[in-house]
Amino acid sequence: MARLVLFKGKGPRLVKLSDGSHIMVCTCGLSETFPFCSGKHILIQDEGDDEVYAYNNKRQRLGKIKSIVLEGGEEIDPEMLHTPEWAEEA
Numbered sequence: 001m002a003r004l005v006l007f008k009g010k011g012p013r014l015v016k017l018s019d020g021s022h023i024m025v026c027t028c029g030l031s032e033t034f035p036f037c038s039g040k041h042i043l044i045q046d047e048g049d050d051e052v053y054a055y056n057n058k059r060q061r062l063g064k065i066k067s068i069v070l071e072g073g074e075e076i077d078p079e080m081l082h083t084p085e086w087a088e089e090a
């Protein structure tokens with residue numbers, strides 16, 4: 001079982017903890033230490049604003065996604081995918 005989720009952030013989100021410390025949470029989806037930022041967001045800095053890209057598990061960009069075809073043939077815009085609120089554009 002797997003799922004597609006859209007990450008729109010371009011850099012980490014600073015989250016302050018109750019003890020006064022803070023963590024950097026990944027919003028790009030490419031971190032090696034997810035949910036914490038590992039600096040891999042450097043790989044997405046040249047992405048176009050209105051484009052959706054696919055990456056493989058080696059964090060290599062495969063290309064732009066123009067549409068997704070669901071079982072049954074329905075074609076959807078990748079922008080319709082779920083985006084976690086904390087992973088909206090940071």
Ligand code: FES
Pocket residue numbers: 009010011012013025026027028029030031032036037038039040041
């Ligand atoms: S925000 Fe994803 S690796 Fe930094």
